[in-house]
Amino acid sequence: MRIPPSLRRETVVVTPRKGSGAYGPIWGDPVTYAPPYKGVYVQPGNREAVDSSGKVAVANATAFFDGPVPINTGDLCEWNDGRYKVIDAQPKRPHGRTMHVEVLLQSTEEAVPE
Numbered sequence: 001m002r003i004p005p006s007l008r009r010e011t012v013v014v015t016p017r018k019g020s021g022a023y024g025p026i027w028g029d030p031v032t033y034a035p036p037y038k039g040v041y042v043q044p045g046n047r048e049a050v051d052s053s054g055k056v057a058v059a060n061a062t063a064f065f066d067g068p069v070p071i072n073t074g075d076l077c078e079w080n081d082g083r084y085k086v087i088d089a090q091p092k093r094p095h096g097r098t099m100h101v102e103v104l105l106q107s108t109e110e111a112v113p114e
Contacts, residue, residue, distance in 0.1 A: 003064050003100050008039035010079060012063060015112050017074040027076075027112045033065060040065055042079055049104050051087045059087055059104035068098040076112055083108055 016028040033040050041064040051057040052073040061084065065071065068091060075086045084105035091098040 003041050003066050005036065005039065007041040008064075008066060009035055010040045010042045010063075011035070012040045012042065012065075013078040014071055015076045015078075016070065016072065017076070025074075030112075033069070038066070040079075047104070049088050057087050057106055060084065060107045061105045063103040063105055065101045065103060067100065069101050071101060071103055076108070076110060077103070077105055079105070083110065085110060 011032065011034040013030050013032050015030045018026040018028045020026065032038075043062045043064070045061065047059045047062065049057055049059050061079070063077065063079070071086060071089045073086055073089060075089075077084045077086060085108040086103055087106045088104040089101055090103075091101045093099065
């Protein structure tokens with residue numbers, strides 16, 4: 001099921017994590033997903049999830065991105081004046097084609113260096 005454009009009203013900025021270096025994480029260029037064409041549906045609320053290391057984590061919001069998007073665990077997202085870390089990103093493929101990506105977000109204070 002595709003997320004209707006009428007629900008995708010939020011703007012989310014995603015900064016991809018490219019890897020780790022000697023001085024910490026290496027970040028890519030930020031990508032903005034904004035209405036009317038690339039808006040995001042964000043559902044605030046706490047929910048338990050298992051992160052990539054196998055630990056139970058609490059997601060503070062769930063973001064639904066339309067179509068296939070390159071979002072991975074460890075990326076940083078900015079939404080509604082808050083910063084979030086991606087703890088899980090699952091593409092939803094009901095008929096073999098990615099319809100949307102469900103992303104679990106956890107509040108963080110981690111900053112991306114300028």
